[in-house]
Amino acid sequence: MLDIIRPGDRPYEEVRHVYTATGSPAAVIRPRTSAEVAEALRLARDTGGPLAIRSGGHGISSRATNDGGTVIDLAEMRSVERIDPGDDLVRIGPGARWAEVARSLRPWGLAVSSGDSGGVGVGGLGTTAGIGLLGRAHGLTIDHMVAAEIVTADGQVRTVDAEHDPDLFWAVRGAGANVGIVTAMDFRAARVPRVAHATLQFQVDRPAPFLEAWGATVENAPRELTAFAYLGSGGHAMALIVYAGDDTEAAERAFAPFADLAPLLGQRAVLVPYDAVLVGARGPHYGQQTGHVRNGFAVHLDRPLSERLGTLLGSLPGAMLQVRAVGGAVNDVPADATAFAHRHQNFNVAAMTHAPTSLLDKAWEDVRPALDGLYLSFESAFSPQRLADAFPPPTLHRLREIKRKVDPDNVFHQNFPVA
Ligand SMILES: Cc1cc2nc3c(=O)[nH]c(=O)nc-3n(C[C@H](O)[C@H](O)[C@H](O)COP(=O)(O)OP(=O)(O)OC[C@H]3O[C@@H](n4cnc5c(N)ncnc54)[C@H](O)[C@@H]3O)c2cc1C
Known part of the structure; x- marks a missing residue:
């Protein structure tokens, strides 16, 4: 029998919301098998109204809950x-x-x-x-x-x-x-039994030159290395860097140029299994991470793009900029091999803020022309323009x-x- 949780049922409070939004669905169905998923889908279609599909409930787009509709929540299917x-x-x-x-x-x-x-x-x-x-x-x-x-x-x-x-x-x-x-x-x-994992904290007074130097350093790094940078509007930045292997000397050589990019406030490097790199776990959702996010891909963090991103960071109250490296093995795959077609860029940049979307959109309009493509999983809102940025015409x-x-x-x- 399908496990259906409705308003008033004891577990309802635990399943109604997602990480980025609150919701009040009429039913949350928790199937345990694919046959039950099919049954849940039939039921939802017969019932009518909004439908949401949820796995981890961490979607930036907040579409994994709704008001008054059905949620098919796959949390029990986690083997x-x-x-x-x-x-x-x-x-x-x-x-x-x-x-x-x-x-x-x-x-x-x-x-x-x-x-x-x-x-x-x-x-x-x-x-x-x-x-x-x-x-x-x-x-x-x-x-x-x-x-x-x-x-x-x-x-x-x-x-x-x-x-x-x-x-x-x-x-x-x-x-x-x-x-x-x-x-x-x-x-x-x-x-990948173990990885070398470095965490660096920087003082960044001028984001634009930092971003440009960061980009060049990432592109010059061996492909065993992947680096993500997180810049706040208060002049601090954090970097997570992983060297995918346990050759500590090679990892140290690969990490070294990053430590010279800006004054360091903290640094740590450890050899750990990959699971030690991932922060966050299963926990109750109550819409704790609301905010607006825009993103795009870039081939290089060149000067014009870095300057536009620096301006955005300075103009949006409480904004955070995330710069994730792609490239390397990501770009070994032909652009038409999967429905994700962005296979020539080296970076994804995302801006997030709690400021009104109108402010974010205005600031992002200055950045967007310097970008090349978009990752739908880092967008908190949909538009036809964003669809076109996410999927090039043949895709x-x-x-x-x-x-x-x-x-x-x-x-x-x-x-x-x-x-
Ligand atoms: C804190 C945080 C950090 C993140 N960091 C990264 C990162 O480093 N790299 C990265 O790539 N992404 C990252 N993301 C984005 C993440 O990949 C997306 O938000 C993703 O959709 C979350 O998956 P979920 O299953 O938790 O989402 P859910 O909220 O459960 O689902 C999101 C949407 O995905 C679709 N969906 C979910 N499950 C299924 C399914 N089984 N079948 C078909 N469609 C489904 C539905 O449309 C749903 O609305 C991050 C998100 C957060 C919140």
Whole structure:
């Protein structure tokens, strides 16, 4: 029998909200199997009203809850199993969080690159890209995916891979939310028993020159290294840097140029299993992380872009700028191999603020012309312009063809709808 939680039921308070928003759905259905997901979908379609699909509930777009509708919450589907020890294949449920995944893979010396937050769910991140701290060494999360199980709008449970429903498999890796509910993902994990992990804190009085130098340093680093920088408007910055391997001398050499970028307020480097890099875990959601986010990709953090980003940081109260490295192994994959097509850029930059969206949009309009593409998982709002930035014309065209066949009624229109 389906587990359906309604207002007034004891667990309702724990399941109504997500990380970035509050909600008041009429029903939260918690399936335990793909057959139950299909049943939940049928029920939701028969009932009518808004529908939300939730895995970890950490979506920046806040679309995993609603008011008065149905939420299909995959939190109970969170197993992490090793399918084939010889081939390092693992099967992961969408409701698992990336911290749990990393912990489960650790005894086998394996890792799947995810994002920087352990609290983020497998379903949301694994269907869009997965820009993580093993990215330049091992690629995006979706680049490790070899198969997925998905419930489509007609209620069918399908296993998709390079040979079976290849179009759907292509779409799942970049635009999964548009084509169905992913109920399991098979990944070929990387052998990464330990990583060297550096955390640096800087005093940054002038963000623009810091960003330009940061960009050049990242691009000159060996591809074992991936670095994320977080700049606040108060003159401080933090860096998370991972060297994907346990050669501490090589890691030290790779880390060294970063320490010269600005006066250091703190520094720490440790050799740890990958799961120690991920912060955040499973915890109650109550809309604790509200705010607005805009992002884009860039090939280089050149002077014009760095200056625009520096101006934005100075003009938005309480803003934070996040600069995540991509490139390396991410760009070894052809742009048309997955529905995530951004394979020539070296950085993703995201700005977040609690200031009104009108202020953010105004400031972002000055930055956007210097950017090249967009990651839908770092956008808190949707617009046709953002859709076009996320999916270049050939990708969007192919996605729409697939969408027409697999979801003609546009059931899955919640998150960056391509139709
Ligand atoms: C603190 C924080 C840090 C982050 N850091 C990174 C990072 O470093 N790198 C990175 O790549 N991303 C990062 N993200 C973005 C993250 O990848 C997205 O927000 C992602 O959607 C969250 O996944 P979730 O399962 O928790 O989300 P949910 O809120 O559960 O879902 C988000 C949306 O994804 C879709 N969806 C969810 N599950 C499924 C499914 N099983 N099948 C089909 N569609 C589904 C639905 O449309 C849903 O509305 C971060 C987000 C946060 C909040």
